[in-house]
Amino acid sequence: MSSPVNEPVINTFRLTKVYRSGFRLKSVRALDSLDLQIEKGEIFGFLGPNGAGKTTLIKILMGLSKPTSGEASVFGESPRGARVKSRVGFLPESPYFYDYLTAAEFLKLSAGLSGMRGQEVAHSVRRLLKLVRMEHAANDQMRGFSRGMLQRMGIAQALINDPELVILDEPMGGLDPVGRKEFRDIIVALRERGKTVFFSTHILTDVEMICDRVGIVISGKMVDVGRLSEILTEEVESIEVAIAGVSGKFRKVLERVARHSIRSGDSLLLSVRNESDLDKVMAILREAGGDARIKSLVPQRKTLEDYFMAHVGGPASRDAAGRRNHDGY
Amino acid sequence: MIGRISAVASNTFREAIRDKVLLTLLVFGVLVMGSAKVIQPLALGEESKVVKDLGLASITLFCVLIAVLVGGRLVYKEVEKRTIYIVLAKPVRRWEFVLGKYAGLMAVLLASLVIMTVGFYLILFATGIDAPAYMLWSLLMTYFELVVVTAVAVLFSTFVTPIASAVFTFATYVVGHLTRDLRLLAAMSPSPIVKGGSQFLYYVLPNLSNFNIRGEVVHNALLNPQALALSAMYAVVYAATLLLISVFIFSRKDF
Numbered sequence: 001m002s003s004p005v006n007e008p009v010i011n012t013f014r015l016t017k018v019y020r021s022g023f024r025l026k027s028v029r030a031l032d033s034l035d036l037q038i039e040k041g042e043i044f045g046f047l048g049p050n051g052a053g054k055t056t057l058i059k060i061l062m063g064l065s066k067p068t069s070g071e072a073s074v075f076g077e078s079p080r081g082a083r084v085k086s087r088v089g090f091l092p093e094s095p096y097f098y099d100y101l102t103a104a105e106f107l108k109l110s111a112g113l114s115g116m117r118g119q120e121v122a123h124s125v126r127r128l129l130k131l132v133r134m135e136h137a138a139n140d141q142m143r144g145f146s147r148g149m150l151q152r153m154g155i156a157q158a159l160i161n162d163p164e165l166v167i168l169d170e171p172m173g174g175l176d177p178v179g180r181k182e183f184r185d186i187i188v189a190l191r192e193r194g195k196t197v198f199f200s201t202h203i204l205t206d207v208e209m210i211c212d213r214v215g216i217v218i219s220g221k222m223v224d225v226g227r228l229s230e231i232l233t234e235e236v237e238s239i240e241v242a243i244a245g246v247s248g249k250f251r252k253v254l255e256r257v258a259r260h261s262i263r264s265g266d267s268l269l270l271s272v273r274n275e276s277d278l279d280k281v282m283a284i285l286r287e288a289g290g291d292a293r294i295k296s297l298v299p300q301r302k303t304l305e306d307y308f309m310a311h312v313g314g315p316a317s318r319d320a321a322g323r324r325n326h327d328g329y
Numbered sequence: 330m331i332g333r334i335s336a337v338a339s340n341t342f343r344e345a346i347r348d349k350v351l352l353t354l355l356v357f358g359v360l361v362m363g364s365a366k367v368i369q370p371l372a373l374g375e376e377s378k379v380v381k382d383l384g385l386a387s388i389t390l391f392c393v394l395i396a397v398l399v400g401g402r403l404v405y406k407e408v409e410k411r412t413i414y415i416v417l418a419k420p421v422r423r424w425e426f427v428l429g430k431y432a433g434l435m436a437v438l439l440a441s442l443v444i445m446t447v448g449f450y451l452i453l454f455a456t457g458i459d460a461p462a463y464m465l466w467s468l469l470m471t472y473f474e475l476v477v478v479t480a481v482a483v484l485f486s487t488f489v490t491p492i493a494s495a496v497f498t499f500a501t502y503v504v505g506h507l508t509r510d511l512r513l514l515a516a517m518s519p520s521p522i523v524k525g526g527s528q529f530l531y532y533v534l535p536n537l538s539n540f541n542i543r544g545e546v547v548h549n550a551l552l553n554p555q556a557l558a559l560s561a562m563y564a565v566v567y568a569a570t571l572l573l574i575s576v577f578i579f580s581r582k583d584f
Contacts, residue, residue: 062418064584082420090418096410098340100347112336113419157415 007076009165009196010038010061015070017056017220030056032220033070038198043191045211046200049308053220054200055093058169061198062090074165086115089163093170093200095154099143103134103153106142110157128156131186147174155186166190168199172206184210204304218311232307236299239278241270245291253284267295333421337429338436345399345437354398355441358391359448377458378547384452385464385543388445389471393502395441396434396475400482401494403430404579413584424576431483431572438475442468467546470557473564474540478502480568481535484575487582504530505537535567 017031031053038044048054059065060072063080077084097106104125111121129135132152137145142153151174158166171187172180187197187210201207207214208228215225224231238259244267246254251268255261257280258270272278278297285292345351362384404427407413416426446468453460481501485494504511508531515527539560545552 059584062414064414064417066583082422085418086420088418090414092411092414092418095415096412097415098344098412100344101340105343109336109340110415110419112339113333113416113421115332115420117332161419 008037009040010036010072010074010198011076012036012057012060012072013070015057015060015072016068017053017060017065018068029220031060031067034217034220034222036215036222036225038196040196041191041194042212043187043197043210044199045207045214046198046217047202047204047207047214047304048200048217049202052217054217055169056220057217058090058167058200061167062088086161087164089158089161089166091154091158091166091168091171094173095150097142097150097153100141102139102141103129103145104138106153107156107160110160114161116161124160124162128160131159132156133182148176148179151175151179151183155183159190163195165196165198168197170201171199172201172203180206204308208304216307216311223311228304232302232304236274237302237306238271238273238300239275240296240298240300241272241278241281242295242297243268243270243281243285244293244295246285246288247290247292250284250288250292254281257281257284271300330425333419334425334429334432337416337421337426338433341403341430341433342436342440345434346440348399350398351395351437351441354391354395355444358387358445359452361387361391362445362449362452380453380456380458381464382543382547384449385467385471385547388442388449388468389474389541389543391445392438392442392471392475393478393499396438396479396482397495397498397502399437400434400479401486401498402491403434403483404486405489405491405494408584417584423580423582427483427487427572427576427579431479434479434483435476438479439472442472442475461549463549464546466552466557467542470540470542470560473561474537476564476568477505477535477537477540477571480571480575484571484578487575487579501534502537505535506541507538508534508536509538536563539563 012034015031015034015036016029019028019030020026021028034053034057036057046054046057056065060067061074061079063078063085066080072079074084075087079085098109101109107125107128108121111124116124129138132155134149134152134156137149142150145153151171155168155171158168166187168187171183175183184206187199190197191212211228213226214228214231216223216231241258243254246266246268251263254268254270257277258272260271262269270281272281282294285294407416417423446465450460478498478501482494482498485497489497511527511531511534515524515531518524518527539556542552542557544550
């Protein structure tokens with residue numbers, strides 16, 4: 001049962017989800033004509049602020065929720081089918097588990113739900129406890145687990161059926177730096193084994209380190225998809241110059257050249273627009289002579305954070321969409 | 330299919346037996362049966378019948394309470410705690426989930442019924458009252474009654490909160506024992522609205538008084554095997570219908 005070679009693993013076409021909530025059935029467009037293709041074997045980071053529609057898309061891809069209009073397919077089939085799910089692993093956002101179960105019992109349950117039997121179950125449980133470094137807590141009830149331990153159990157249950165596609169909703173939430181590193185290693189190891197990984201996050205460093213491609217979603221719309229280097233131009237936005245030992249007269253001249261400046265004792269931190277402004281600064285410093293010298297020079301490139309700040313609208317619209325995401329019943 | 334249903338069922342069973350609600354109800358049920366001894370002096374020579382009747386009635390009542398209280402939270406809790414995302418992300422069909430939950434609770438009820446029955450017989454032996462195995466027929470019918478009541482609880486659990494579900498299910502249980510009166514009301518009422526309403530309820534609500542054969546077994550009366558078999562079949566058909574409706578509702582749910 002293999003898909004045609006070039007068929008995307010995940011494919012959505014004008015996917016739209018409208019929630020109606022509240023007394024007047026006010027409608028909120030959580031996803032708005034979203035098109036997305038994920039190819040086999042890539043790590044795709046799905047980025048967006050809280051309430052942008054990330055969880056809504058993931059719920060549709062997992063068959064938990066139905067689109068209002070448009071289409072979504074996974075491995076070329078409807079995501080609601082059991083056949084698709086046997087090829088997918090899923091970690092929900094800040095997952096809750098059955099806290100009366102022990103770690104081993106929970107993974108046994110996950111294996112049973114995936115249709116495994118007998119020896120296969122015991123073998124998978126052992127393998128995954130080892131992978132997420134939870135062997136020491138195998139027989140402890142999950143009610144006593146920390147956020148980080150629960151997150152590890154979450155990834156373990158998602159990988160129990162050795163899925164071809166792994167969908168992770170905010171997988172780095174609640175993990176400390178060591179945990180995040182281990183998690184990134186797990187994700188990269190999955191790619192090495194030819195698996196496809198789709199994960200959502202609002203933490204930019206995760207994406208910069210491991211993703212092949214990213215998609216940026218804001219207010220339910222995909223505003224950009226591509227390699228990170230394509231989305232964030234390499235162009236230098238400004239140059240930060242730290243100068244020490246400048247006297248009053250020259251300081252004023254320097255401040256006029258700079259876009260921003262910060263004084264601290266006889267030091268000065270300037271932000272200049274481009275190299276020609278930087279040349280002007282150098283010329284002034286040569287003229288000033290004496291103790292005046294450059295301590296450091298740092299070119300500033302556009303970061304994902306800048307990108308976000310520039311694209312994200314007012315907070316009110318985002319919160320409205322965010323609240324809807326968690327209204328289960 | 331069977332593997333996945335039994336995975337859901339055994340998890341439901343495990344959840345229930347590690348839950349304090351079940352233990353509390355079981356302990357309380359046995360205590361109530363034991364207390365029958367206290368009221369014996371009031372029974373004027375009919376002690377053994379009163380103790381037996383009260384014992385059988387409390388087993389039924391406490392099992393119904395377990396079905397109502399544990400069953401009402403069955404599906405809702407999974408949605409509320411979002412464990413449902415994990416289950417439904419696995420290749421588990423939604424009907425398998427509903428059926429697994431039901432089967433798990435029926436296993437819990439069987440275990441509870443057995444525990445309370447053992448407690449009941451021990452109390453009878455301890456107080457020197459004769460304890461014929463014949464009374465087990467009444468407990469078997471109680472189990473068929475639970476087949477129906479649990480299906481009602483599961484149905485409500487798919488679309489209302491646990492408290493509302495518990496209230497509705499218990500109300501169904503109480504009215505289910507009064508359906509004969511409903512028919513009487515329909516026959517006697519001059520108002521067409523009351524007539525229509527009670528007739529509707531009579532046909533829709535389960536007729537649970539059929540499962541009550543305590544009077545017969547306590548008084549050593551002869552049982553009608555055909556009537557019992559019919560009641561058992563009725564329970565299975567009624568529960569299957571409710572489960573079908575539950576699956577229908579649950580399959581359309583958006584999480």
